[in-house]
Amino acid sequence: MSITARLEGxxxxxxxxxxxxxxxxxxxxAMAHAVFPxxxxxxxxxxxxxxxxxxxxxxxxxxxxxxxxxxxxxxxLVHDDLPCFDDAPLRRGRPSVHRAYxxxxxxLCGDALIVLAFQxxxxxxxxxxxxxxxxxxxxxxxxxxxxxxxAGQAWECEPQVVLRDYQRAKTGALFAAATAAGxxxxxxxxTPWLALGEALGEAYQVADDIRDVAASPQLLGKPVGRDxxxxxxxxxxxxxxxxxxxxxxxxxxxxxxxxxxxxxxxDLRSLVLLEAERLLPEMEPxxxxxxxxx
Amino acid sequence: MSITARLEGxxxxxxxxxxxxxxxxxxxxAMAHAVFPxxxxxxxxxxxxxxxxxxxxxxxxxxxxxxxxxxxxxxxLVHDDLPCFDDAPLRRGRPSVHRAYxxxxxxLCGDALIVLAFQxxxxxxxxxxxxxxxxxxxxxxxxxxxxxxxAGQAWECEPQVVLRDYQRAKTGALFAAATAAGxxxxxxxxTPWLALGEALGEAYQVADDIRDVAASPQLLGKPVGRDxxxxxxxxxxxxxxxxxxxxxxxxxxxxxxxxxxxxxxxDLRSLVLLEAERLLPEMEPxxxxxxxxx
Numbered sequence: 001m002s003i004t005a006r007l008e009g010x011x012x013x014x015x016x017x018x019x020x021x022x023x024x025x026x027x028x029x030a031m032a033h034a035v036f037p038x039x040x041x042x043x044x045x046x047x048x049x050x051x052x053x054x055x056x057x058x059x060x061x062x063x064x065x066x067x068x069x070x071x072x073x074x075x076x077l078v079h080d081d082l083p084c085f086d087d088a089p090l091r092r093g094r095p096s097v098h099r100a101y102x103x104x105x106x107x108l109c110g111d112a113l114i115v116l117a118f119q120x121x122x123x124x125x126x127x128x129x130x131x132x133x134x135x136x137x138x139x140x141x142x143x144x145x146x147x148x149x150x151a152g153q154a155w156e157c158e159p160q161v162v163l164r165d166y167q168r169a170k171t172g173a174l175f176a177a178a179t180a181a182g183x184x185x186x187x188x189x190x191t192p193w194l195a196l197g198e199a200l201g202e203a204y205q206v207a208d209d210i211r212d213v214a215a216s217p218q219l220l221g222k223p224v225g226r227d228x229x230x231x232x233x234x235x236x237x238x239x240x241x242x243x244x245x246x247x248x249x250x251x252x253x254x255x256x257x258x259x260x261x262x263x264x265x266x267d268l269r270s271l272v273l274l275e276a277e278r279l280l281p282e283m284e285p286x287x288x289x290x291x292x293x294x
Numbered sequence: 295m296s297i298t299a300r301l302e303g304x305x306x307x308x309x310x311x312x313x314x315x316x317x318x319x320x321x322x323x324a325m326a327h328a329v330f331p332x333x334x335x336x337x338x339x340x341x342x343x344x345x346x347x348x349x350x351x352x353x354x355x356x357x358x359x360x361x362x363x364x365x366x367x368x369x370x371l372v373h374d375d376l377p378c379f380d381d382a383p384l385r386r387g388r389p390s391v392h393r394a395y396x397x398x399x400x401x402l403c404g405d406a407l408i409v410l411a412f413q414x415x416x417x418x419x420x421x422x423x424x425x426x427x428x429x430x431x432x433x434x435x436x437x438x439x440x441x442x443x444x445a446g447q448a449w450e451c452e453p454q455v456v457l458r459d460y461q462r463a464k465t466g467a468l469f470a471a472a473t474a475a476g477x478x479x480x481x482x483x484x485t486p487w488l489a490l491g492e493a494l495g496e497a498y499q500v501a502d503d504i505r506d507v508a509a510s511p512q513l514l515g516k517p518v519g520r521d522x523x524x525x526x527x528x529x530x531x532x533x534x535x536x537x538x539x540x541x542x543x544x545x546x547x548x549x550x551x552x553x554x555x556x557x558x559x560x561d562l563r564s565l566v567l568l569e570a571e572r573l574l575p576e577m578e579p580x581x582x583x584x585x586x587x588x
Contacts, residue, residue: 022459023440027448031439079405084397101451103378107401108448111373114405115438118412122430130423136416136430144409145325146317154321154402157395165316 007044010063011035011070014120018112030101030109031116034074039092042275043178044070046200049271050182050193053264057186058131064124065135065181068117072143073174075113078106080153086226093221114143128187135184142177149174156232163233171208172201195258200272203251207279209235210244245280252276301338304357305329305364308414312406324395324403325410328368333386336569337472338364340494343565344476344487347558351480352425358418359429359475362411366437367468369407372400374447380520387515408437422481429478436471443468450526457527465502466495486554493549494566500542501573503529539574546570 001009015035019028044066051062081088081096083103088096098106121139125132142148152169155161179197180190212227213236227234236244252272259268295303309329313322338360345356375382375390377397382390392400415433419426436442446464449455473491474484506521507530521528530538546566553562 018439020440022445022456022463024445024448024452024459026452027439027445075405079401082401084401105448105451107373107376107378108444108451110405111369111408112439112444112448114408115434115442115444118430119434119438122427122434125427129427132426132430133416133419133423136412136426140409140413140416144413145312145321145406146314148409150402150406150409151316151318151321154318154399154406157399157402158318158320162316165318169316 003045003048004041006063007041007048007066007070008036008038010067010120011038014067014071014116014123017123018116018119026101026105027108027112030097030105031112033094033100034078034097034109034113035071037092038070038074040275040278041070042204043073043174045271046175046178046197047182047185049264049268050179050196051186053260053262053268054183054186054188055263058128060126061124061128061131061135062182062185064121065139065185066178067124068121068139069142069174069178069181071113071117071120072139072149075110075117076143076149076153076174078113079110082106085153085156086230088222088226090217090222117143128185131184131187134190135181138180138184138190139177142174147173148177156230161233166233167202167205167235168198171205172198175201175204192260196255196260196268199251199255199258200275203248203255203276204279206235206244206248206251209237210241210248210280213237214241248276248280297339297342298335300357301335301342301360301364302330302332304361304414305332308361308365308410308417311417312410312413320395320399321402321406324391324399325406327388327394328372328391328403328407329365331386332364332368334569334572335364336498337367337468339565340469340472340491341476341479343558343562344473344490345480347554347556347562348477348480348482349557352422354420355418355422355425355429356476356479358415359433359479360472361418362415362433363436363468363472363475365407365411365414366433366443369404369411370437370443370447370468372407373404376400379447379450380524382516382520384511384516411437422479425478425481428484429475432474432478432484433471436468441467442471450524455527460527461496461499461529462492465499466492469495469498489552490549490554490562493545493552494569497542497545497549497570498573500529500538500545503531504535504538504542504574507531508535542570542574 047066047069048062056062078097080086081091082098089099097109143150145151147169155166176194176197179193183190183193212224215224217224255272256269259265341360341363342356350356372391374380375385376392383393391403437444439445441463449460470488470491473487477484477487506518509518511518549566553559
């Protein structure tokens with residue numbers, strides 16, 4: 001079975017596990033709407049790729065960690081789209097959860113997905129119970145306080161923004177958690193894998209900023225120009241398009257450099273380059289260069 | 295040190311653990327506002343009382359479970375108070391989190407408290423790692439889908455309400471998780487403790503309905519008459535005040551009957567009776583009767 005099929009199956013199983021008798025049906029439907037059909041599933045695929053590179057010996061736990069990371073990502077999108085934040089009408093080319101199910105169910109859907117992320121992680125730890133506490137801590141640090149994605153979002157509510165903390169927390173933290181969780185789920189040390197996650201997270205943040213300025217809403221499946229409209233920091237506005245593209249290329253190079261020597265290094269390099277091309281298709285020539293020098 | 299002091303200390307320590315460099319300061323402040331000063335801390339005290347009755351051999355883990363339960367309760371209050379739900383201006387006699395910090399920080403505060411609940415639980419499991427997965431599953435089931443407090447809140451968004459599922463999930467689930475978590479944190483079987491939590495949860499829901507109809511906002515520290523204003527089911531409206539009070543007394547009696555035979559039974563009985571009197575002071579005579587017959 002392909003990794004994609006396994007991952008979608010594990011996500012579906014996590015939702016089914018809490019879809020029993022007694023549940024409020026519209027909340028169930030809102031949760032499924034938030035998770036399926038998904039985006040590129042980059043973070044959980046990264047978790048699984050790192051787990052494989054570390055000699056994955058408990059696929060159930062690695063899948064549980066990947067599912068947990070993806071559910072937290074989906075939860076953050078649902079809450080980011082709320083009227084009090086972006087008030088986004090679209091997500092992945094469809095109505096956002098609050099447009100489809102109302103604001104109250106969108107708040108509860110995000111809450112329930114956060115809880116489900118930890119339920120799925122715990123349920124997957126039967127064979128390796130001693131790995132659960134460090135995994136839980138690492139995944140939670142990617143989403144909570146002081147420097148996870150919720151903290152990153154909260155910087156938008158501060159009178160003075162520490163830009164570096166904002167950027168890192170907003171995207172980098174969950175990517176770093178994704179690589180670290182892959183290693184921990186395989187019983188390996190997480191430390192050597194953090195830099196890869198952080199570099200990829202920073203590249204994603206810049207790519208997101210570039211697309212918010214330069215892409216079309218049809219291409220993105222969500223509105224563009226939101227950062228300027230909402231007065232949020234955006235690297236492509238700050239550095240200019242060329243400057244932001246140069247920064248993106250540099251960060252992808254950092255990500256490639258950060259892959260530790262391991263049997264799975266070549267696969268991980270391919271994954272990073274494929275993602276980079278998917279993020280900014282026009283970047284192909286500089287990325288080929290990055291691949292050569294890396 | 296008293297249980298109250300230990301519990302407040304453990305809650306403060308959980309918040310301090312994520313209050314490090316790099317955190318957005320207003321989100322930190324909002325989280326502290328949501329947790330301190332607290333209410334009666336009934337759920338976590340119940341967790342600790344059951345842990346003691348089960349021969350608590352890992353106080354750190356029992357405190358971690360109690361803290362986790364209380365943080366989830368605080369998170370649910372912050373989200374319940376949001377403009378799209380109750381739009382409550384007051385909570386515990388002070389401005390609600392969204393009135394004090396704005397709606398966006400209130401959403402993020404609830405999210406961060408949910409994550410912190412699982413962080414605190416994981417961090418407390420160092421000495422008993424094999425107890426973490428069942429504790430995590432039980433606590434999460436009290437708050438998530440299909441029948442936790444988030445599901446209970448979601449019944450308010452359904453076109454047709456299954457009243458029994460709504461009442462149980464809205465309050466009973468987290469009480470049942472509180473007693474079960476106390477047992478699990480002490481390495482004991484959770485099953486004999488669920489009925490006590492469920493009965494107490496049902497009693498709390500009815501007491502809340504009675505006070506929503508009959509109390510003054512000064513006494514409650516929050517607005518009254520909200521159920522009628524928001525078109526929500528309320529037992530005191532459905533059964534009349536006398537009927538609801540009789541139901542409350544019956545449920546307290548069920549709770550007393552549900553306490554398993556154990557060395558801590560007398561202490562637990564006192565805790566239940568004290569809580570009942572605190573909830574509905576005018577109920578003293580029937581409760582004394584309940585205590586005699588129990």
